Amino acid sequence: CARLYLFGQARLGQFGQVLTPKPVNLLLWPFIAFIILSYPQTVFAQEERLAVVSTFNGEVRVQHDGAWVTVTKVGNRIGNSSVYNGDTVLTMPGANVDLVFDDNTHLKVEEDTTLTISTRQITEKERAKEGFVRNVSGTRQEVVRNINVKIGKLWADITPSKSVLTEFESPTGVASVRGTTLIFAFLGGITGIDLMKGLLDFISAVNNLVIDFNSGDMLNISDEQGRTKIDVESGEITLNTSEGMVTVGDGATLNVDVNPDTGAITVVSVEGNVTITRPDGASTPVGAGDN
Numbered sequence: 001c002a003r004l005y006l007f008g009q010a011r012l013g014q015f016g017q018v019l020t021p022k023p024v025n026l027l028l029w030p031f032i033a034f035i036i037l038s039y040p041q042t043v044f045a046q047e048e049r050l051a052v053v054s055t056f057n058g059e060v061r062v063q064h065d066g067a068w069v070t071v072t073k074v075g076n077r078i079g080n081s082s083v084y085n086g087d088t089v090l091t092m093p094g095a096n097v098d099l100v101f102d103d104n105t106h107l108k109v110e111e112d113t114t115l116t117i118s119t120r121q122i123t124e125k126e127r128a129k130e131g132f133v134r135n136v137s138g139t140r141q142e143v144v145r146n147i148n149v150k151i152g153k154l155w156a157d158i159t160p161s162k163s164v165l166t167e168f169e170s171p172t173g174v175a176s177v178r179g180t181t182l183i184f185a186f187l188g189g190i191t192g193i194d195l196m197k198g199l200l201d202f203i204s205a206v207n208n209l210v211i212d213f214n215s216g217d218m219l220n221i222s223d224e225q226g227r228t229k230i231d232v233e234s235g236e237i238t239l240n241t242s243e244g245m246v247t248v249g250d251g252a253t254l255n256v257d258v259n260p261d262t263g264a265i266t267v268v269s270v271e272g273n274v275t276i277t278r279p280d281g282a283s284t285p286v287g288a289g290d291n
Helices: 028-045 124-128
Strands: 049-057 060-064 067-070 072-074 077-079 082-084 088-091 096-101 106-109 113-121 143-157 164-170 173-187 190-204 210-213 218-224 227-234 237-241 244-248 253-258 265-271 274-277 283-285
Touching: 049 077, 049 113, 060 082, 088 096, 244 253
Parallel strands: 143 164
Antiparallel strands: 049 082, 049 096, 060 067, 060 088, 072 077, 088 113, 096 106, 106 143, 113 143, 143 173, 164 173, 173 190, 190 210, 190 218, 210 237, 218 227, 227 253, 237 244, 244 274, 253 265, 274 283
16 A cells, blocks of 8 residues: 655654654545535535625615625625525615626615515426416527515616526516516515516516517506406506417506416406407407406
8 A cells, every 4th residue: 555754844742852744644545635625516516606795775684595794885896795595685765775796687676675686497387387487488498586575665677688588577477588677576466577688588477378568568467366467557468378379559458367277367447548459360359248
């Protein structure tokens, strides 16, 4: 067995004898080196930083691994500024924070907001579904970046990406976006979306109703006793149905009930200009009781 001797100056023992260096088994060194080199890599591999705090005002907190820390200003540096996969960001009254992601996507989070940021791989089951991932993006995106707004409001500028699909989630549903600038809010049980640029596809959490947005559309979406209510403040939005395309015009309100088993849509109430364009091109007004 090979032995390695570490040489240096000889030392005298308590009674004057010379202490000779002890041999070290050379076979142990590869294992020691492996532990030293692999340990930090293992730690960092488990930590996936998604965003950093670029600027902030007031009291901002980040929850990581169940522990809350407060974002601080230390000279020209910002302490506790990293946001990792699964972290929650909280802004207190009067506070706000700007978050920047690795792809230069920006979020401006307003006061009294709580949101969680996470990523996951797109599954083949999700890819097979009709919807934004396949029909609007036009690319095979691999990663979903989810920004789950529990309560509050934010402004977002999403960098176009061929590999990352960004979605904003609230208790009302999920909005999938790509290359988009928007305001997203969940306040008083209502999801508000103001789409300034880009494309957006919203899927209701209650009945999987799909709502298509275009630039300039602004509306509020709420769930009332299992029904989806859509209030269009500006622009117009469309809903694809088996009977044709329903258009909810500027300033109109559509209240619908969707059968969870069959997907059939029943119109509960209508205010303003709501029409349906059938496959033959004919357009007719939508009224209460229509299916």
